[in-house]
Every structure is written in C-alpha cells, then in structure tokens.
Amino acid sequence: MKNIIGGEQHTSQSYNAELEAxxxxxxxxxxxxxxxCQSAVEALISGNEExxxxxxxxxxxxxxxxxxxxxxxxxILARRQPAARDLRMVVGIIRMVANLERVGDEAxxxxxxxxxxxxxxxKQTYQSEPQHLGEGxxxxxxGALDAFARLDVDTALDIIARDxxxxxxxxxxxRLLMTHMMEQPQRVKNMLRVxxxxxxxxxxxxxxxxxxxxxxxLVEGNDVRHLSFEEIxxxxxx
Amino acid sequence: MxxxxxxxFMPSAAxxxxxxxxxRSRSPAAQAGAKEGKTLDIRDHTDVTDYQTIGSPFVDNPKxxxxxxNVFYGDKQAILDVSLDIGRNExxxxxxxxxxxxxxxxxxxxxxxxxxxxxxxxxxxxxDGDNIYGAEQDTVLLRARVGMVFQKPNPFPKSIYExxxxxxxxxxxxHNKTEMxxxxxxxxxxxxxFSEVKDQLDKPGTGLSGGQQQRLCxxxxxxxxPEVILMDEPCSALDPIATARIExxxxxxxxxxxxxxxxxxxxxxxxxxxxxxxxxxxKLIEVGDTKQVFTMPKHELTENYITGRFG
Numbered sequence: 001m002k003n004i005i006g007g008e009q010h011t012s013q014s015y016n017a018e019l020e021a022x023x024x025x026x027x028x029x030x031x032x033x034x035x036x037c038q039s040a041v042e043a044l045i046s047g048n049e050e051x052x053x054x055x056x057x058x059x060x061x062x063x064x065x066x067x068x069x070x071x072x073x074x075x076i077l078a079r080r081q082p083a084a085r086d087l088r089m090v091v092g093i094i095r096m097v098a099n100l101e102r103v104g105d106e107a108x109x110x111x112x113x114x115x116x117x118x119x120x121x122x123k124q125t126y127q128s129e130p131q132h133l134g135e136g137x138x139x140x141x142x143g144a145l146d147a148f149a150r151l152d153v154d155t156a157l158d159i160i161a162r163d164x165x166x167x168x169x170x171x172x173x174x175r176l177l178m179t180h181m182m183e184q185p186q187r188v189k190n191m192l193r194v195x196x197x198x199x200x201x202x203x204x205x206x207x208x209x210x211x212x213x214x215x216x217x218l219v220e221g222n223d224v225r226h227l228s229f230e231e232i233x234x235x236x237x238x
Numbered sequence: 239m240x241x242x243x244x245x246x247f248m249p250s251a252a253x254x255x256x257x258x259x260x261x262r263s264r265s266p267a268a269q270a271g272a273k274e275g276k277t278l279d280i281r282d283h284t285d286v287t288d289y290q291t292i293g294s295p296f297v298d299n300p301k302x303x304x305x306x307x308n309v310f311y312g313d314k315q316a317i318l319d320v321s322l323d324i325g326r327n328e329x330x331x332x333x334x335x336x337x338x339x340x341x342x343x344x345x346x347x348x349x350x351x352x353x354x355x356x357x358x359x360x361x362x363x364x365x366d367g368d369n370i371y372g373a374e375q376d377t378v379l380l381r382a383r384v385g386m387v388f389q390k391p392n393p394f395p396k397s398i399y400e401x402x403x404x405x406x407x408x409x410x411x412x413h414n415k416t417e418m419x420x421x422x423x424x425x426x427x428x429x430x431x432f433s434e435v436k437d438q439l440d441k442p443g444t445g446l447s448g449g450q451q452q453r454l455c456x457x458x459x460x461x462x463x464p465e466v467i468l469m470d471e472p473c474s475a476l477d478p479i480a481t482a483r484i485e486x487x488x489x490x491x492x493x494x495x496x497x498x499x500x501x502x503x504x505x506x507x508x509x510x511x512x513x514x515x516x517x518x519x520x521k522l523i524e525v526g527d528t529k530q531v532f533t534m535p536k537h538e539l540t541e542n543y544i545t546g547r548f549g
Contacts, residue, residue, distance in 0.1 A: 009547060010545070010546045011546055011547065011548045015546060081504075083504065083508070083533075083544040083545050084533060084534065084541050084544050084545050085541060085545060086546075087532070088534075221534035
C-alpha cells in the first residue's frame, strides 16, 4: 500500500489504513462531484430533461459523503493527534470537502435551471452558449482532483492559472447574453437563467482553484489562500 | 573528568558558528534531498562533518549555550557535535526516540554527568556567558542555579516541609525560621501544591500521591530560586490530571525561569514549549519554533518521528 505522501509508512498500520481510507473517500466524493458537473453541463447544452432532473436531485449523495468524511477527520484528530504532513492532510481535507460540497450545490443549481430551460418549446442556440465555459471548469475540477490524488503542486499551479481565462469567458458570455436579450426581449427570463448557469459554472472554477490551493498547502505547508497567482507562484519557487 | 583543552569558552565562537550553520543549511545538497522527498537516513552519515542541524539552534542573548558538545560513555559516543542555545524565559522541549541523547544533553547543562565515572563531556557550555565547566565552578552552586526535576518523583524520606527547606538551608538562603517558612510556603504555592498539603507539612513527602510528589519535587527545585529548570520527562509517571497541573505550572514558571524539558510525549512538547529540538542517534537534527516543527518540520527525520513513521 502506498503512503499518502510517499516516504515511510506509519508504525501503526491501522493509522495508515485510516489515512488511506480518508484519502479514498475524498477521491470518491471528488469523482461523484466531477460526474455531477459533467452531467449538469451536458443536460444544459443538450436540453436532456431526464438528465437535468437527475442532476438537480443528486446533491444528497454528495452531502452524505461530506458528513462521512467530516466524521472521519474528527475521528483521526481525536484519536491520532496527527502532526506535520498528516495534520496538514486532515486540515486540508476538511476545507476541501466543504469546497467539493459547494461544487455539488452549484452543479445541482445548473441542473435545476437546465430542467426549467428544457421545458421551453423554443429551444434556442443561446442555451448552448456556456458549453465552452462548462467544459473548461469541468476540466479544471478534474485537474484539481488529479493534483490531489498525485499531490502534484505543478498541476495545481497550472489549474490555478486557468481561472483568469474562465473569468474572462464568463464576462464575454454575459455580454453575449445581454445582446441576445436586447434582440429578443421576450426571452429575457430564459436568458437570465442561462446567465445564472454560467455564474454557477464560473463559481465551480473558483472552487477548483480553492482545491488546488489546499493541495499546495498539503504538500508544501504554505497557506496560499487569498493570494494572487503571481504571489502563489513566487512562494512556490522560493 | 574533562581535559581543560577540550572545555573552554569562547565568547566570539557563537557568531561564527551561527553563520556557518546558516550557510550549510542552505547547501544545495540539503535542498536537493528535501525536494526529491528521499528518506534521509542519519545512519548513512557516520562522519560528523557530514551533518548539520537544520533550523535555528541559536538565539540572541541566550540564557545557556552549548557549543560542539560531544559526550562519551566509555568508548561509545552518545552525543555528536551538538550546538544549541537555550533562550531566556523560554520553554524548550527536547524530543527524539530513546537513546537519541536528549536526556544526556539535558544532564550536561548542570553537569549531572559528572557523577557518572565513565562519562566524558567535551564542548563549550555557558550560563549567562560564564563557562560552567571551568575548574573554579562549584557544581553545587551550579545546580542551585540550574535545577532539575526527574522522571520519577524522588522526594527525600523526610517531611514535606523538610523536602522544600533542605536546599535553602544548605545554601543559607534563610536567616531564621520565619524566612524559611516563607520560602517553603512560596515554593509550594508556586508549585500549586500548598493548598493540598498546608495542614500536613510535617507528614512524610513520600506519603503523597505521585502527582503531588512530582509537584513537591518541583517546589523543592524552585525553593533555591534557580534560573534554569531542567525537566527530564517530569510527567511520564503521572495521570492526565496531574500532567495537566504540571503543564500549567510550566506555563506559569516560564515568566521567571528558563525551562528545558525532555519528553517522550510529542503532544506535551507541542503544548508546553516555544522551541523544539529534535535529537536522533546522538545528533541534533532540527531546532525550530514549536509551531513550525509540528506543522511543517524541515527535516525528513523530524517529520517521520512526529508523524509516527519510525523507520
């Protein structure tokens, strides 16, 4: 069995097993959330009503995992008094699951919007406008989970760097939707819905960045939250 | 016990050693090792010139300083080239696996090793800048300034009062009974034991519970107004409540004293100390701010020890 951050194993095998189980739970939760995001984007773009309904009601599974992982963390803190990298792992995971849970909420929100939009008879192209944005943030989320699985700071930095592009994309999309609204005032309501989907997707990108910041904390011990990308990179290099 | 050539105090040495150590800790080799995440096994390094303490073993204006300490028990070397400062009014914890030399090092600080015939100590030790291994140094006076509390509570087979009064009496700290009463009461109060024993001061100290006995020993140690208190696993024989009391006491005592504590409980080191020194097989591996050592240790060996990965 490979250890969490390489190196030697704990003398206590059961402690090893607990940390490994914790890590696997987080990856399972990440996988589930990632799946939700993909489905949400797909439901939105394709107008697949069934899929949208499924995503809209799927956050309970994520919430359940969040509670489970929190309990695992509390248990390890109480019984093992982790230190150094183990402590950072547990503390980082506590913050990561909060972010993952919010990603789940945002995905469900997109699902709910997609459900309403799929109901409309006049399916229009504007609905697929957020496709590129959706794919971008899903890839970011994937990358963030990958960075966590491999404890890979370079990947994490790479993902954090992409957030600017996502923000730009979101702004462009809003402007585009405003143009649509001016052209077709009778569809403003739907376009506002599409816009709030875009906002939710953009938020997912932000959460992916937060996840990557936690990965950097786990590995390097630097708390890089609320820092600019340039500053994060500078600290990483020093 | 020590040749005078090996024991000398050089006031100028501190600065030099400090600079040297800083340079070395930034050496590319050390950084490369850390980057690759390779396990640094100290057993690979038998050559003393090959290792350096990581972190900040030196402080400004230290209460005690030890430089280039080597300790031998017969042919066996127990401590290899350790240099460490103990800051004023700080609590420094020394941790490490059994046999790492932490207790031996602690005992060099008030020359407790002098009483072990096969033990040889080399190095420069100072207390407030004065050599404590000088030929003119009276070890009884030294131990009055640098007191010690041991792992097992070891009260004298005398009354509680006499246990505390013994030190002040042999050092002539009290001129009359009233003064002595005052010293005894104050010491017991500072060791937060007075309220529990005030009605039985004439009863034997050995009749107290383990935790009370240990606090009695601390009262005895502080009765002679030491400047430094060395504690060698003071809580290992105590229950959690007595341990918490002693830790609370350490917290209060650090206002006026400098405390060096050896402990096998890493949680205890994390709770009570401001600086932590990690020893491994006679070498001082890392010294740093306790918060840093327990959240982000710099050396792999420290990391492995405090996370419970014992090779």
